[in-house]
Amino acid sequence: MKIRLRFSKFGTMKYIGHLDMLRYFQKAFRRAKVPMKYSEGFNPHPIMSFASPLGVGVTSEGEYMDIETKVDVDLDAMISDLNKEMVEGTNVLSAKVLDDHTKKAMAAVSCAKYVVFLKKNSQVLSEVDLEKATREFYDNQNEIVVLKKTKKGEKEVDIKPYIFMFEGTRFQNASFLKDLCVDIKDEEFCCNDDDPVFLLQVSTGSNDNIKPELVMKAFYEYLQLEEEAVIAIHRVELYQGEKNQFESLGV
Amino acid sequence: MRKLFLSDEILMSVEKSARYIGNEVNSIKKDPKEVDLRFCMCFPDVYEIGMSHLGIQILYEMMNRREDVYCERVYSPWPDLHKIMKEKNIPLFALETQEPIKNFDMLGITLQYEMCYTNILQVLDLSQIPLLTKDRSNDDPIIIGGGPCVYNPEPIAPFFDILYIGEGETSYDALFDLYISERNKADYNRQDFLRKASQIPGLYVPSLYEVTYKEDGTIDTFLPIYEDVPKTVKRQVVVDMNTSAYPTKPIVPFVQATQDRAVLEIQRGCIRGCRFCQAGMIYRPNRERSYEVLKDYAKEILASTGHDEISLSSLSSSDYTQLPELVNFLIDDCCKDGVNISLPSLRIDAFSLDVMSKVQDIKKSSVTFAPEAGSQRMRNVINKGLTVEDILGGAQKAFIGGWNKVKLYFMLGLPSETEEDMKAIPELANEIAALYYETVPKEQRNGKCQITMSTSFFVPKPFTPFQWARMYEKDEYLHRAKIVNDTMKEQLNHKSLRYQWHHADVTVLEGIFARGDRKVADVILYAYEHGQYFDAWGEFFDMQNWIDAFDACGVDMDFYIMRERDIDEVFPWDFIDCGVTKKFLQREWLRSKEEVVTKNCKDQCNGCGCAEFDCGICLR
Known part of the structure; x- marks a missing residue:
């Protein structure tokens, strides 16, 4: 049976790298006695793949993983068994059965939504009208050119086609925060009412992967303000499909 | 949170x-x-x-x-x-x-x-x-x-x-x-x-x-x-391995540990009595954990950790009495659902080759021997009971079974080592390579065979028969490695041979720490205060800093390295009652000079002193 899981990663687990997460889940599946399907050969490994690697330091409530089991399983029981084997900071949120024709999450993913918080007591944007500034930065510019690191060095790239949404506001006005599963009040980036917060949707996947940090850098450059060192990034959701028709990878 | x-x-x-x-x-x-x-x-x-x-x-x-x-x-x-x-x-x-x-x-x-x-x-x-x-x-x-x-x-x-x-x-x-x-x-x-x-x-x-x-x-x-x-301070020994604490819910790290697997400690101590080996002396007597207990532990550990590999821990797994039963249990009952078994330190024989062929990919894996010395004379000196017949016989079985990679571990700088003993190392490797070409017909060969020799430099350790032995300066160790390397190049099958040797600087320092006295503490303190740490890591070890530290503290390195100790010298560790008596170690030191071997604990009690712990092999 092919299954897609959605899970969250928060708190101290945000320091666990992608490959370590893979190993962590492999072991959790065994502890929870999920009847995983294994590859052939002398070093069989369970058939599983993450939709999109999450950078170290980034929290998320929109992580997806496709797995395959040897026999059919009851999804609710599997979720509950798995969550008993998880440490604080990872939670399996939901699961759905995939039909044989469904594209793997890793191949299908095309877009990610992020919330970006600034570090506590940040002053640089305190005088800026964020709604207006983000509109001008995103809607009024025809192109957003940044220096992007490549294998050969750096080159200028227009990232505007890969940004699908960019909004900034103050914490108290950020209605989108109400829908988050992870209790952001617990996180280190916990904000005051008038601290800035941003909502982004950017291209994600094997081609044209845009990190939210890069968009923020361009934003600061546009405002001619000094970039702030520490921001906290929270991934909200992953999508598949084309621009204007994005749909959630999950359930 | x-x-x-x-x-x-x-x-x-x-x-x-x-x-x-x-x-x-x-x-x-x-x-x-x-x-x-x-x-x-x-x-x-x-x-x-x-x-x-x-x-x-x-x-x-x-x-x-x-x-x-x-x-x-x-x-x-x-x-x-x-x-x-x-x-x-x-x-x-x-x-x-x-x-x-x-x-x-x-x-x-x-x-x-x-x-x-x-x-x-x-x-x-x-x-x-x-x-x-x-x-x-x-x-x-x-x-x-x-x-x-x-x-x-x-x-x-x-x-x-x-x-x-x-x-x-x-x-x-x-x-x-x-x-x-x-x-x-x-x-x-x-x-x-x-x-x-x-x-x-x-x-x-x-x-x-x-x-x-x-x-x-x-x-x-x-x-x-x-x-x-x-x-005197008496060494502490667990008498009953079946009732002592064992972690059946070991911690599972997020960051991949060097040993990322379930571990079964099947026994402590070793019956062999190799004269260079500290572990073989300080963990005596040999005590086995029962097969029944180990079966339960294996299941519990795999269930509580989710590890995909289980390994046996001991100084010499082949000497564990019920090894065939244990290994068969692991293969039949644990090694499903993607769980692998890894078997370290097995003597190469029909049984171990059969097991290895079940759990490893023969084409990718190698068989390993640790003769520790190239010549039979030298192996008698160190009391390593492995003969050239054992090695060639095991290698031949492995070649017939489909393996074509062999790893050999040796030491250089052992007491009484001569140039002949050094040259015997690549000569033995050459003999194994020749055996491959004799044993396996051309059409069945999977390319050349690959015989890899590794040498480490011997460091005498306390509570071993070699605690009286001298060491050498760095250049002498490298000179010996060069003799091995040069001799390898002269061998008929040299294209099938490979040779790796260790750094000699670390050996010298390790030797000083192993048998040093309280005066050496000043040097360690000085070195740390001048920026030395993580010395076990090549990228941070700096011998010049250590030489400076010895100079600054007025401590003579040669005193610890270059001296063969007098048979009655008071050692810094003599206040420890290790079970193995100084008299036994002296006897073994003298027997090594006479190139006489001593039997293992299973064949005969040699009166090392550990019988007073009243447990394990000593009760048999």
């Missing part, structure tokens, strides 16, 4: 920050306010190395079974974090509660190899605990050392309050009980506590002993300064 001790800013700026966050699967959570004694267990190397060590997991399990004790863990911060902690004056903290170690009652440091000695000081320094026992006050934790290096604790004696000699399972309860009762007294005094602790079996309190030296630099007297402090 758990709070971390380091800020997000710091954690995001260092490599592998997951080393410092704790919260691993199966790590123990207790309320520190509910316990009487807070212990922090330390492996003074980086997290991935320390987390691979079985001993700490055993003691962690054992100590945390006590409701009044909370045992946590700490490892050496990598140099990137070390620098930040020094700069910002951040104290070192334990992984579980993320609280500074300086507020703990005890810090236990395991000493698995000599090259970690500077990291002892790193851990104390970052913890903001005085480096020397004499400078510590009532409020500092009690610093305890343990592990194989404490069989000569003298080069590090001034850094420790207590050194625990032997297996940790036996005396910690008595130490904890004593501490809890003393610490609750209004007039608690560290010195009084240590003096009382020195009377617990196996505990050595170095500050309670005084050493005097002869004019030639060797030890004259080594005596306790009070009458109630024992003259």
Whole structure:
């Protein structure tokens, strides 16, 4: 049976790298006695793949993983068994059965939504009208050119086609925060009412992967303000499909 | 939600920050306010190395079974974090509660190899605990050392309050009980506590002993300064391996540990009596854990960890009585659903080749022999009971079975080694290669065979028959490696041979630490204070810094390396009653000079002295 899981990663687990997460889940599946399907050969490994690697330091409530089991399983029981084997900071949120024709999450993913918080007591944007500034930065510019690191060095790239949404506001006005599963009040980036917060949707996947940090850098450059060192990034959701028709990878 | 001790800013700026966050699967959570004694267990190397060590997991399990004790863990911060902690004056903290170690009652440091000695000081320094026992006050934790290096604790004696000699399972309860009762007294005094602790079996309190030296630099007297402090310290031994604590829910790290697998300790000690081998002496007598107990442990550990590999731990797995039963059980009952079995240190014979062909890909794997010496003469000197017939016979079976890669492990610089002995190493490898071409017809060959020789340089260790032996200077070791390399090139099958040798600088330093006395402690302190740590890591080891440290402290390296010891010399470690007697070791040293072999413990008791522990192989 092919299954897609959605899970969250928060708190101290945000320091666990992608490959370590893979190993962590492999072991959790065994502890929870999920009847995983294994590859052939002398070093069989369970058939599983993450939709999109999450950078170290980034929290998320929109992580997806496709797995395959040897026999059919009851999804609710599997979720509950798995969550008993998880440490604080990872939670399996939901699961759905995939039909044989469904594209793997890793191949299908095309877009990610992020919330970006600034570090506590940040002053640089305190005088800026964020709604207006983000509109001008995103809607009024025809192109957003940044220096992007490549294998050969750096080159200028227009990232505007890969940004699908960019909004900034103050914490108290950020209605989108109400829908988050992870209790952001617990996180280190916990904000005051008038601290800035941003909502982004950017291209994600094997081609044209845009990190939210890069968009923020361009934003600061546009405002001619000094970039702030520490921001906290929270991934909200992953999508598949084309621009204007994005749909959630999950359930 | 758990709070971390380091800020997000710091954690995001260092490599592998997951080393410092704790919260691993199966790590123990207790309320520190509910316990009487807070212990922090330390492996003074980086997290991935320390987390691979079985001993700490055993003691962690054992100590945390006590409701009044909370045992946590700490490892050496990598140099990137070390620098930040020094700069910002951040104290070192334990992984579980993320609280500074300086507020703990005890810090236990395991000493698995000599090259970690500077990291002892790193851990104390970052913890903001005085480096020397004499400078510590009532409020500092009690610093305890343990592990194989404490069989000569003298080069590090001034850094420790207590050194625990032997297996940790036996005396910690008595130490904890004593501490809890003393610490609750209004007039608690560290010195009084240590003096009382020195009377617990196996505990050595170095500050309670005084050493005097002869004019030639060797030890004259080594005596306790009070009458109630024992003259000798007896090594502690677990008598019953089936009832002693074992971690069936070991911690599963997030960061991949060097040994990322379930481990079954099938036995302690070794029956073989190789004369160079410290482990073969200091863990006597050989004690097996029963097959029935191991079966349960294997199932429990795999279920509680989710590991996809299980491995056997012992000094010589082939000597375990019920090995075929155990291995078949693991293959039949555990090795499904993607669980692999890894089998280290097996003697190559029909049985082991059959097992290996079931659990490994023959094309990719190799068979390994550890003849340790190239010539039969030399193997008699070191009492390695492996003959050229054993090696060639095993290799031939392996070639017929489809293997074409062989690994061979040797030592250079063994006592009485001649040029012939050195040349015998590549000659043996050549013979094995020739055997491959004789045994396997051309059309069945999968390319050339590949015979890889590795040599390490021999370091004499305390409580071995070779504790009297001399060592050599760096250039002499490299000269010997060159003889091997040159001789290899002359061999008929040289295109099938490969040769690797170790660095010689580290060997020399390891030799000084292994048999050093208290004077060496000054050098280690000086080297740490001048920037040396993580010496076990090639990229941080700097021999010139060490040479400067010896010069600055006026300690002569050659005194420790270049001298063959007089048969009656008082060694720094003579105050330890290891079970194996000095008389037995002297006899073995003389027999090695006569090139006479000594039988293993299964065939004959040789009266080493360990029968008094009254357990294991000695009861048979």
